[in-house]
Amino acid sequence: xxHVIPKILDQIKPHQVVVEVGSTKESLLEGLRSxxxxxxxxxxxxxxxxxxxxxxxxxxxxxxQKYTVLCETERSDxxxxxxxxxxxxxxxxKIARLDPASHDVHTAYISxxxxxxxxxxALTVLSKEKDEGRIxxxxxxxxxxxxxxxxxxxxxxxxxxxxxxxxxxxVLDEHINQLSRFRSLLIKKDxxxxxxxxxEANSIRKIIS
Amino acid sequence: xxHVIPKILDQIKPHQVVVEVGSTKESLLEGLRSxxxxxxxxxxxxxxxxxxxxxxxxxxxxxxQKYTVLCETERSDxxxxxxxxxxxxxxxxKIARLDPASHDVHTAYISxxxxxxxxxxALTVLSKEKDEGRIxxxxxxxxxxxxxxxxxxxxxxxxxxxxxxxxxxxVLDEHINQLSRFRSLLIKKDxxxxxxxxxEANSIRKIIS
Numbered sequence: 001x002x003h004v005i006p007k008i009l010d011q012i013k014p015h016q017v018v019v020e021v022g023s024t025k026e027s028l029l030e031g032l033r034s035x036x037x038x039x040x041x042x043x044x045x046x047x048x049x050x051x052x053x054x055x056x057x058x059x060x061x062x063x064x065q066k067y068t069v070l071c072e073t074e075r076s077d078x079x080x081x082x083x084x085x086x087x088x089x090x091x092x093x094k095i096a097r098l099d100p101a102s103h104d105v106h107t108a109y110i111s112x113x114x115x116x117x118x119x120x121x122a123l124t125v126l127s128k129e130k131d132e133g134r135i136x137x138x139x140x141x142x143x144x145x146x147x148x149x150x151x152x153x154x155x156x157x158x159x160x161x162x163x164x165x166x167x168x169x170x171v172l173d174e175h176i177n178q179l180s181r182f183r184s185l186l187i188k189k190d191x192x193x194x195x196x197x198x199x200e201a202n203s204i205r206k207i208i209s
Numbered sequence: 210x211x212h213v214i215p216k217i218l219d220q221i222k223p224h225q226v227v228v229e230v231g232s233t234k235e236s237l238l239e240g241l242r243s244x245x246x247x248x249x250x251x252x253x254x255x256x257x258x259x260x261x262x263x264x265x266x267x268x269x270x271x272x273x274q275k276y277t278v279l280c281e282t283e284r285s286d287x288x289x290x291x292x293x294x295x296x297x298x299x300x301x302x303k304i305a306r307l308d309p310a311s312h313d314v315h316t317a318y319i320s321x322x323x324x325x326x327x328x329x330x331a332l333t334v335l336s337k338e339k340d341e342g343r344i345x346x347x348x349x350x351x352x353x354x355x356x357x358x359x360x361x362x363x364x365x366x367x368x369x370x371x372x373x374x375x376x377x378x379x380v381l382d383e384h385i386n387q388l389s390r391f392r393s394l395l396i397k398k399d400x401x402x403x404x405x406x407x408x409e410a411n412s413i414r415k416i417i418s
Binding site: 047048049050051067069096106107109110111113114115116117118119120121122123124125126127128129138139141142143144145146147148149150151152153154157158161162165168169171172173174175176178179180181182183186187189191194195197198199200201202203204205207208 | 363377
């Protein structure tokens with residue numbers, strides 16, 4: 001997108017609108033800031049998807065009542081923003097606005113780290129469990145739900161990790177720290193603190209339904 | 210269970226059967242090995258559940274076509290095993306058999322580590338994201354699926370981690386290693402190897418549907 005969108009914006013007519021729906025914003029939008037047709041461009045991120053890619057992965061109601069983030073709309077022409085908003089609301093999605101830097105930080109936390117965690121968990125299990133039939137038999141829905149994102153395509157995700165590397169590293173460090181806390185509590189057999197940490201983690205209930 | 214089951218077995222009549230449905234087996238079954246009524250006891254683990262606990266968490270068809278693991282059935286009387294098998298098959302569940310040590314290793318890999326990973330991920334996000342409304346708006350189904358197990362009860366899980374501590378530590382170390390590999394590839398900007406790791410992780414597709 002960083003390379004292609006400027007070329008597209010070079011060629012559009014004044015009434016046309018270009019919208020992008022990618023997963024990272026900061027470097028893309030910084031690169032476009034001085035483009036003469038920046039006003040005809042709208043940056044968006046529909047927060048919806050599955051672990052599957054391509055046309056055959058289409059499912060009904062994927063976008064229904066989910067959020068689309070619009071970024072840096074103050075640099076887009078009002079009529080272009082209005083058109084794009086109307087498009088998303090008709091799916092029907094809800095609209096949120098974030099500046100590009102905040103968008104990239106937040107998505108690192110609520111999307112990108114989940115994927116790295118799933119990829120790593122899949123590799124963990126695959127590396128130790130040779131008897132795949134046994135896993136298959138025993139794996140319950142909890143396991144499937146945690147590693148489901150590990151089916152996601154590298155073609156989609158490597159560019160995201162490349163673009164959002166610094167934020168992803170920051171949250172990945174925090175995640176490794178949290179796992180290391182659990183590890184050291186197990187080593188010390190400090191199950192009282194272990195209990196408290198799980199209780200703290202439980203407060204995620206307030207956030208996801 | 211380690212303390213209560215011997216007392217129950219002390220009191221049963223010869224035709225009665227005691228079945229347990231807990232998540233770890235090795236120390237429990239070792240403690241019962243010399244009990245005079247060991248034959249009337251059947252150890253099982255129905256591999257099904259949700260992140261919710263208690264009677265109000267009941268859902269229809271929870272066990273339908275899932276596996277129950279029976280452990281150390283060679284020490285149970287054949288009629289007791291038959292009764293328990295009939296019970297599970299009528300739910301209707303499928304039956305697998307594992308020795309207690311293998312059971313505890315496999316469940317560490319396909320259930321216990323998923324929970325620690327989810328607890329840690331919830332703490333990661335909660336510790337960094339203060340603006341909870343923002344998470345809520347943006348969190349897509351991928352995030353929810355990865356942290357869903359973080360809603361699980363510490364009353365249920367702390368005893369599991371206590372009993373299966375050594376196996377859980379082993380798999381937790383492996384998981385932290387895998388995350389650290391991703392971390393060091395990000396630091397080195399080695400996105401080719403990153404791509405390969407994701408492709409390897411994708412082979413989990415063969416295992417979970």
